[in-house]
Amino acid sequence: MRKILYLVCSMLVMMACSKENKDLKVVVCVPVYGQSLALGEEAVLLTDIWCLYDDSNGRILSEGLGSSFGYYEDQGIKQMVKRLIKYSNRLNENSSYAMAKALTEQLGKDTAVCIFAGGRGGTDISRLVKGSNPYNIFLGNIRKSYEKAQERGIKFYVPAICWMQGESDMFDYTHVDYKKLLKQFAIDINNDIKAITRQKEEVKIVTYQSCCLTRCWKFDPLQYNCYEATIPQAQMELAREKGLFAAGTPVYPFSFVDERIHLDGKSQQETGRRHAFVVLDIIRKGNSSAGLYPTHIAAHDSIITVKFNRGLLAIDTTTVNTAKNLGFSVITPDGRDITNKVYVTPDSIVITCNAPTKACSIRYGINGTKQKTGGKAGPRGNIKAADGKRDYWCFMFAEKVE
Numbered sequence: 418m419r420k421i422l423y424l425v426c427s428m429l430v431m432m433a434c435s436k437e438n439k440d441l442k443v444v445v446c447v448p449v450y451g452q453s454l455a456l457g458e459e460a461v462l463l464t465d466i467w468c469l470y471d472d473s474n475g476r477i478l479s480e481g482l483g484s485s486f487g488y489y490e491d492q493g494i495k496q497m498v499k500r501l502i503k504y505s506n507r508l509n510e511n512s513s514y515a516m517a518k519a520l521t522e523q524l525g526k527d528t529a530v531c532i533f534a535g536g537r538g539g540t541d542i543s544r545l546v547k548g549s550n551p552y553n554i555f556l557g558n559i560r561k562s563y564e565k566a567q568e569r570g571i572k573f574y575v576p577a578i579c580w581m582q583g584e585s586d587m588f589d590y591t592h593v594d595y596k597k598l599l600k601q602f603a604i605d606i607n608n609d610i611k612a613i614t615r616q617k618e619e620v621k622i623v624t625y626q627s628c629c630l631t632r633c634w635k636f637d638p639l640q641y642n643c644y645e646a647t648i649p650q651a652q653m654e655l656a657r658e659k660g661l662f663a664a665g666t667p668v669y670p671f672s673f674v675d676e677r678i679h680l681d682g683k684s685q686q687e688t689g690r691r692h693a694f695v696v697l698d699i700i701r702k703g704n705s706s707a708g709l710y711p712t713h714i715a716a717h718d719s720i721i722t723v724k725f726n727r728g729l730l731a732i733d734t735t736t737v738n739t740a741k742n743l744g745f746s747v748i749t750p751d752g753r754d755i756t757n758k759v760y761v762t763p764d765s766i767v768i769t770c771n772a773p774t775k776a777c778s779i780r781y782g783i784n785g786t787k788q789k790t791g792g793k794a795g796p797r798g799n800i801k802a803a804d805g806k807r808d809y810w811c812f813m814f815a816e817k818v819e
Contacts, residue, residue: 437475437569438475438476438529440527441475441476441527441528441529441569442528442571442572443528443529443572443573444482444528444529444530444531444566444571445524445528445530445531445574445575445700446530446531446559446562446563446573446575446576447513447517447520447530447531447532447575447576447579447696448532448533448534448535448555448558448575448578449511449512449513449516449532449533449578449579449580450534450535450545450555450578450579450580450581450582451580451582451583452536452539452540452545452581452582452585453538453539453584453678453679454581454584454668454678454680455511455535455536455579455580455581455582456489456509456511456534456538457489457509457510457511457534457680457685458509458679459509459678459679459681460509460510460511460680460681460682460684460685461509461510461681461682462487462508462509462510462682463682463683463686464510464514464515466486466487466514469486469514469517470484470485470486471484473517473518473521475529476529476530477521477529477530477532478529478530478532478562479531479532479533480533480561480562481558481561482529482562482566482569486514486533487508487509489511489533489534489535509682510682510685511685511689512579512685512686512689512692513532513533513534513689514685514689515685515687515688515689515690515693516530516532516689516690516692516693516696517530517693519689519690519693519694519697520696520697523697524697524700531562531573533558535551535554535555535558536551536582537550537551539585540585541585541586541589541591541593542582542583542586542591542593542595542598542599542602543591543593545582545602546598546601546605547602547605547606547609552606556606556609556610556613559613559614560613563613563614574616574618575610575614575616575620576618576621576696576699576700577621577622577623577663577695577696577699578606578620578621578623579623579625579665579692579696580599580622580623580624580625580665581625581688582627583595583626583627583648583649583652584627584678586648587627587629587630587633587644587645587648588629588632588633590635590644592644595648595651596651596654596655599624599651599655600661603622603655603660603661603662604661606620606622607620607661618703619661620661621661621662621699621704621705622655622662622663623662623664623665623692623699623705624652624655624656624662624663624664624665625652625665625666625667625668625688625692626649626652626653626665626666626668626669626812626813627648627652628649628667628668628782628790628796628797628813629677629678629790629795629796630645630646630649630783630785631785631786631787631790631795631796632677632678632788632790633645636787638746638748638754638784638785639752639754640748641748641749641750641751641752641778643748643778643783643815646780646783646813646815649667649782649812649813649815650813650815650816652812653812653813653814656708656710657708657710657712657726659704663695663698663699663707663708664705664707664710664812665688665691665695665708666691666692666708666809666810667810667812667813668680668684668688669737669782669790669791669792669795669796669797669798669810669813670733670736670737670792670810671683671684671687671688671791671792672684672791672792673790676788676789676790676794676795677788677790678790691807695707706726706727707807707809708812709725709726709727709800709801709802709809709810709811709812710725710726710811710812711724711725711781711814711816712724712725712726714779714816714818714819716774716775716777716818716819718773718774719755719757719769719771719772719774720767720768720769720774721747721767721770721774721779721818722765722766722767722768723767723768724765725764725765725802725811727764727802727809728763728764728802729763729764729802729803730761730762730764730766730800730801730802731761731800731801731802731803732761732799732800733800733801737792737797737799738792738793738794738797739799740782740797740798740799742756742758742759743759743798744781744797744798744799744800744811745759745766745768745779745780745781745798746779746783746784747768747774747777747778747779747780747818748778748779748780749772749776749777750776750777753772755772755774755777756768756770756771757769757771761800766800774818775819776817776818777817777818778815778816778817778818779815779816779817779818780813780814780815780816781798781811781812781814781815782796782797782798782811782813783796783813783815784796784797796813
């Protein structure tokens with residue numbers, strides 16, 4: 418019965434297939450991988466995915482270089498059937514749609530963008546790395562896409578993967594070495610993808626930043642060793658260290674469904690557009706200098722100066738509601754916030770404190786109203802930078818003062 422159903426579905430797919438673009442010479446594959454935010458859970462669909470392929474003249478492709486999108490929580494026949502009947506439930510917006518649109522506007526007419534979402538909702542990092550079922554399915558979709566490109570005589574490679582995961586490791590207090598696991602994931606996925614595509618280009622991991630700290634039941638912004646902050650800190654550190662990573666965007670300025678866990682449809686699109694700029698840098702230059710994060714912290718008695726990787730720092734209290742001390746806090750080992758005033762200069766932040774800062778933890782965005790997420794009341798800050806073409810929200814961080 419299963420074989421018959423598969424045959425019927427395959428015939429229907431062939432009947433519904435859109436016309437191939439015969440002018441394509443290159444396919445860049447940029448999938449998104451992670452947990453529910455990667456899959457677009459709860460985000461209302463805003464993109465007309467039924468016309469995505471045709472409207473792009475066959476330059477936006479799904480896994481297997483197909484023309485059907487969505488239902489990424491399913492695989493195989495179940496996914497195929499839902500796409501054919503345009504099943505209305507669990508049809509969500511995810512960041513890859515807006516990212517693909519932005520990329521095709523910038524890339525040549527002979528270049529297509531292959532997108533899909535992989536991973537599994539409610540899953541910690543240890544169950545998404547090499548050897549896990551989601552990882553194997555994800556690789557399988559890349560292999561299927563590569564093989565189809567080979568059949569059509571088109572160059573195929575994966576310049577980047579967008580990483581959207583970290584919430585479950587916060588909520589479930591897994592206490593894993595998140596940075597080590599994510600770094601190993603980058604190494605493994607590079608090796609495995611290169612073995613499939615034979616590409617020389619490295620596969621960069623464009624990392625966003627998890628921000629749902631206040632949804633965690635143990636969260637206390639005054640706790641000196643704040644476990645919840647270690648997840649966004651690890652993501653920021655990997656982006657800062659470059660290597661196989663590039664800075665995507667923090668998502669705390671954006672809107673979340675009911676101010677809870679999942680980005681809404683517009684925020685998924687904004688994430689996708691911002692990640693497209695990073696991916697475009699990677700395609701053209703091999704890496705990206707995007708992002709805003711601290712590069713040096715100097716402390717003298719009760720004054721801390723934070724230097725950043727770029728200048729033109731600015732305060733934004735319109736997009737994001739004003740946070741106490743613009744989102745900065747200086748926490749002592751005994752759990753006191755000694756922040757007095759925060760001063761913003763073009764290339765640094767100067768913080769005056771009510772006591773000596775030695776051994777303190779300086780933080781940005783480690784705050785917020787309990788159970789709230791997003792730019793209104795969640796963990797947030799008001800610092801951004803602009804280079805004339807783009808703006809960059811500062812990554813959340815928690816660094817120890819020497």
